[in-house]
Amino acid sequence: MKRQNAFFEALGVDATNSKEVTRLAVISGISVKKLRYYNEHHLMPSGTELEKIIETTNVTKLKLMLKLGCVDHNVAGMLSEHADEIITLFEKEKKQTKAKKRLQPVFETNLGKLYHGNCIEVLMQMPSNSVDMVFADPPFNLNKLYPSNINDDLKAEQYLDWCEDWIDECVRVLKFGGAFLLWNLPKWNSALSNFLNDRLTFRHWIATDIKYRLPIKGRLYPAHYSLLYYINGDKPKTFHPDRLPMQVCPKCSGDLKDYGGYKAKMNPAGVNMSDIWIDIPPVRHNKYKRREGANELSLKLLDRIVEMSTDEGDIVFDPFGGSGTTYMASELKKRKWIGCEIGPVDDIVNRFDHINEEREILNNYRDNLNSLFPKQILKKREKEGLWTCESVRSKAALKMSTTTYTENSIPQLAKTK
Ligand SMILES: C[S@@+](CC[C@H](N)C(=O)[O-])C[C@H]1O[C@@H](n2cnc3c(N)ncnc32)[C@H](O)[C@@H]1O
Incomplete structure (x- = not known):
């Protein structure tokens, strides 16, 4: 400190x-x-x-x-x-801090282990280079009331020092080629990236468009969370981002941009994922909330992160359990997981009783990925007579087969002969 x-x-x-x-x-x-x-x-x-x-x-x-x-x-x-x-x-x-006692998991599935305790203690009992991905969504030090009653109103330097302590441990347990993803406010992530840049390789600052505060006088409207994405070593062991559907008008499914002559070049498998994510919903509706009160991330976000940075069978570690979104996404996607939460863990454990509902939510998200126009949108566009990959391609093919060369186009070839 x-x-x-x-x-x-x-x-x-x-x-x-x-x-x-x-x-x-x-x-x-x-x-x-x-x-x-x-x-x-x-x-x-x-x-x-x-x-x-x-x-x-x-x-x-x-x-x-x-x-x-x-x-x-x-x-x-x-x-x-x-x-x-x-x-x-x-x-x-320097006083050496030692883990007090060996913690035992309080909940287990075939793939995961959940610990009830301080993440630093859990981390200290984990072997070095043993996990493939770490995702961390720590408290943001915004003076929120968490079920764990942790102090969420530290002095800036105390908060950053605490973050450095657990990040240091996360880096130690990360395998070479493994990914470290840190979700936080831009203010904290900009400071923590200094620390991370000395330890891991920077890949992306992903801006996730979610409005989280009312506009503040004299400031720009805070409208994105930062997701820092680092790799242990020079290249990732795994990187397979999903491709996303083309953005269309939510009402009529029509184009939001003029794609002009590029329509035929658009990949039917969807658009390349960029480092600005605009399609992640905040978890505000009670139907989707898995616990009362403080922050909970959408399963859609964790599905995307887990998909992008891990393979089936890989080990995911999240030091800040909350409602257990990372653990649920990992379980559904056949990744092994290790989790911990300092506060009550009942919400995480109970969440696994409803795994089939969670699977349905995840499948609904995934149905809309890796295709330029997901089924529902495609149907609507066809009905409205809007262009689709199929229509653009058949039009182009038709044009090719019916093109008759004019005298002006052939002479060019003729001349070069
Ligand atoms: C922002 S929430 C995480 C929310 C989670 N990503 C989700 O989607 O539900 C942060 C959580 O970290 C827990 N926490 C805070 N300090 C901790 C620590 N030292 N060790 C383990 N958990 C901690 C808090 O109790 C809180 O539940």
């Missing part, structure tokens, strides 16, 4: 002594409010403010960076050069 008041400490100022802080503000010409802001957020001042601090205090830019834990490539290079000396200092201080 970053040390509290590291900014003031670096400048030799006692953060609790307002006279000392005010004095620093006067000599540096930077307001108390701004100084406290830097201190609280562990931010490096920049531009003229950094120059003023360097001029008016004894501190150097390097000292400030080291004290604040702001590591750029120069500092990283220096740390790496002096690693042996640092390790000696560090090992004296």
